Amino acid sequence: MPEGHTLHRLAAQIEDLFVGRRWRVSSPQGRFAAGAGRLDDRVPQRAEAWGKQLFVHLGPDIWQVHLGLYGAVSFRGDEHFAGAPTLGAPRARLEPPTVRRDEDGWVVPEPPRGAVRARLRTEHGWADLRGPATCAVLSVPEYERVVARLGPDPLRERADVAHPDAAQAHAADPDPGPSGLETFARRLARRRIPIAQALMDQSIVAGVGNIYRAESLFLERLDPSLPAAELSAESVAALWRRLGAQLRDGVAEGVIRTLRPEDASRHDPARRHWVYQHQGSPCLRCGTVLAVRELQGRSLYWCPGCQG
Numbered sequence: 145m146p147e148g149h150t151l152h153r154l155a156a157q158i159e160d161l162f163v164g165r166r167w168r169v170s171s172p173q174g175r176f177a178a179g180a181g182r183l184d185d186r187v188p189q190r191a192e193a194w195g196k197q198l199f200v201h202l203g204p205d206i207w208q209v210h211l212g213l214y215g216a217v218s219f220r221g222d223e224h225f226a227g228a229p230t231l232g233a234p235r236a237r238l239e240p241p242t243v244r245r246d247e248d249g250w251v252v253p254e255p256p257r258g259a260v261r262a263r264l265r266t267e268h269g270w271a272d273l274r275g276p277a278t279c280a281v282l283s284v285p286e287y288e289r290v291v292a293r294l295g296p297d298p299l300r301e302r303a304d305v306a307h308p309d310a311a312q313a314h315a316a317d318p319d320p321g322p323s324g325l326e327t328f329a330r331r332l333a334r335r336r337i338p339i340a341q342a343l344m345d346q347s348i349v350a351g352v353g354n355i356y357r358a359e360s361l362f363l364e365r366l367d368p369s370l371p372a373a374e375l376s377a378e379s380v381a382a383l384w385r386r387l388g389a390q391l392r393d394g395v396a397e398g399v400i401r402t403l404r405p406e407d408a409s410r411h412d413p414a415r416r417h418w419v420y421q422h423q424g425s426p427c428l429r430c431g432t433v434l435a436v437r438e439l440q441g442r443s444l445y446w447c448p449g450c451q452g
């Protein structure tokens with residue numbers, strides 16, 4: 145499943161390519177025909193990600209997308225329509241399109257391939273959404289109810305408390321509200337579930353998936369089965385900062401790389417993760433054989449030697 149960094153890249157790309165321009169919206173597959181009709185021929189004003197959700201604002205209507213396990217958006221168009229060709233679940237790479245234009249000068253899209261839930265079109269190209277878990281048009285109150293259920297997203301943090309300059313910049317704010325870290329800490333403190341399970345709960349922290357939870361717990365030397373409420377304040381703060389740093393790297397690089405090349409084994413310099421999907425091989429930090437087990441239907445990877 146795409147983790148939060150992919151949704152933030154998607155929001156940025158939609159912001160670049162569509163926001164402030166009139167777009168055409170259709171549902172070639174038909175399942176989103178009514179919603180597409182509400183969004184069509186309007187000017188999107190803002191795109192944002194919150195955890196694993198994308199929201200595109202068009203005044204009183206908000207387009208909500210959750211990619212789920214299989215969703216992806218592909219982008220095709222002319223030289224003014226540049227960006228990642230696909231964001232979301234991996235897809236076959238397509239050749240650049242042969243650009244043809246209609247009488248208005250708009251790029252003519254290729255016929256839809258497969259089940260395209262929503263097609264977005266502007267002058268310079270088009271984007272196809274396939275396989276989302278959620279694709280809906282929300283009213284403002286509905287949007288507010290959705291985001292009220294989401295935990296803090298480390299990528300949306302206004303003031304990263306770990307960064308002294310940022311803390312100073314917000315010192316003059318008369319009502320800064322609870323920081324993401326404060327909310328994260330408060331929600332963990334109420335739960336007895338294992339911290340590894342808590343990190344996957346989008347109402348506790350939004351945007352973390354299976355890879356970031358395994359890698360952040362490893363790097364913070366935290367036992368995945370420790371009850372969430374038993375983490376020290378220092379561990380909670382360090383974990384929050386770690387997740388933020390990892391997600392920011394993911395946005396910058398477009399892939400999840402938690403193991404820097406200089407830390408990777410010289411036998412496998414391309415390795416990207418410390419523990420994720422490396423069960424059965426020795427821990428790069430302590431040599432213990434890495435383990436995997438099922439937790440709430442998802443595989444949890446960790447080092448039984450140096451975590452906890």
Ligand SMILES: [Zn+2]
Binds near residue numbers: 427430449
């Ligand atoms: Zn270890």
